[in-house]
Amino acid sequence: MIHKFVSTTEEAMAGIPDGATILLAGFGAGTPEHLLKGLIAQGAKDLTLVVNAGGRDDGPIAELLATERIRKIVCSFVRPASVAARLFTAGKLELEIVPQGTLAERIRAGGAGIQAFYTPTAADTLLAEGRETRVINGRNCLLEYPILGDVALIDAWQADRWGNLTHKDSARNFNPIMAMAAKLTIVQTAHVVELGDLPPANIHTPGVFVQRVLHVPAQ
Amino acid sequence: MSDTPFKPLDRNGIAARIARDIPEGWFVNLGIGIPTGVSDFVPEDREVIFHAENGVIGIGPAPSPENVNPHLVNAGVTPITLRTGGAFVHHADSFAIARGGHLDLCVLGAFEVAENGDIANWARSPNEPVKQVGGAMDLAVGAQRLWVAMEHNTKGNGESRIRRVCSYPLTAKGVVRRVYTDLAVLEVTPEGFVVLDMIPGLTFETLQARTEAPLRRMPG
Numbered sequence: 001m002i003h004k005f006v007s008t009t010e011e012a013m014a015g016i017p018d019g020a021t022i023l024l025a026g027f028g029a030g031t032p033e034h035l036l037k038g039l040i041a042q043g044a045k046d047l048t049l050v051v052n053a054g055g056r057d058d059g060p061i062a063e064l065l066a067t068e069r070i071r072k073i074v075c076s077f078v079r080p081a082s083v084a085a086r087l088f089t090a091g092k093l094e095l096e097i098v099p100q101g102t103l104a105e106r107i108r109a110g111g112a113g114i115q116a117f118y119t120p121t122a123a124d125t126l127l128a129e130g131r132e133t134r135v136i137n138g139r140n141c142l143l144e145y146p147i148l149g150d151v152a153l154i155d156a157w158q159a160d161r162w163g164n165l166t167h168k169d170s171a172r173n174f175n176p177i178m179a180m181a182a183k184l185t186i187v188q189t190a191h192v193v194e195l196g197d198l199p200p201a202n203i204h205t206p207g208v209f210v211q212r213v214l215h216v217p218a219q
Numbered sequence: 220m221s222d223t224p225f226k227p228l229d230r231n232g233i234a235a236r237i238a239r240d241i242p243e244g245w246f247v248n249l250g251i252g253i254p255t256g257v258s259d260f261v262p263e264d265r266e267v268i269f270h271a272e273n274g275v276i277g278i279g280p281a282p283s284p285e286n287v288n289p290h291l292v293n294a295g296v297t298p299i300t301l302r303t304g305g306a307f308v309h310h311a312d313s314f315a316i317a318r319g320g321h322l323d324l325c326v327l328g329a330f331e332v333a334e335n336g337d338i339a340n341w342a343r344s345p346n347e348p349v350k351q352v353g354g355a356m357d358l359a360v361g362a363q364r365l366w367v368a369m370e371h372n373t374k375g376n377g378e379s380r381i382r383r384v385c386s387y388p389l390t391a392k393g394v395v396r397r398v399y400t401d402l403a404v405l406e407v408t409p410e411g412f413v414v415l416d417m418i419p420g421l422t423f424e425t426l427q428a429r430t431e432a433p434l435r436r437m438p439g
Contacts, residue, residue, distance in 0.1 A: 028296030077351035101314030101357030108311035124392040169290040
């Protein structure tokens, strides 16, 4: 019987090695904050964090960064007043800034087995300096490579024991594509449902992309 | 030639001016800053669909405080509502919308726009230690039309943001179609900026004096 539920946070986070690349979903909503706290407690270090934004002065991303166990952050922007900005300025954090749509597509490509793609985004900007560009159909385009994670931390609204997921409203954001792009996809879900309860046509992330699910009831 | 007194538009005034030019049926992305206010000025009976980068199609009015849904925010992470007919997509599909030419219009804020349609809106210097790109580069290259909403001159020394060549790092090259400022509406054409509209009381000469790039009057 396929059963992807784990019963404790420790079990959910077990085995994340030092040096891992962690895909962290969320955009204002849909951040798996409980799992992020679990990662802080778990203790892996020298991590690369792939996330939309570098967080603020407080909150779970700031807490994780403050442990100084993140070596590098790959994101679309960093607020000047944030833990990430201060660590970067102090030379304690590497930063790779990626346009948000390119970030999403690199993750999607990672999950989809695409080995590279060309996009017009950023092709005529500072971000293209020293990189391969090519004119395709008359447009200057920039070569981009996929992003793959060792681990993805995912937020869900509902989950069944196969790991089929729904995401609530705009909390969907990076969750389905990050779930696809990691070797170990760990989910926190607000609700647990029986197998068969989710209408098949309404599953946002199918369980084939999910390894572990932890029930974290909404507060 | 002397001007009669003129009153530059405030930020809401710029947003309202843009809203006048958005026809029914368009699918529109509004950037952060002045553009976010544009949807407030589209009359309710005109169906315009607004997109947010985080996967929202069909942004509705802001919720009352007791009706805030923590799972439903816009790209500025402000609580929103979804209008009837709206939909959610994941982030890669949301940027497929932006990059893939599915938006009739994107309105972005900017530091500078150049007469060839270059836009600079993400960094004030190549040496800024911490960069904030967000989704602007994807939207700028992908929307069918890019309009810019910004103040005509800088707050400090009144320098023109309407330039022959951008002095700040570019967001994208040759993509801006129109600029809405507190003073005027400018169309980007192969011959440079053409003035489509000016606020009441402002003369072409005064507008030109406040603009670094050469301006043309609208033909006819």
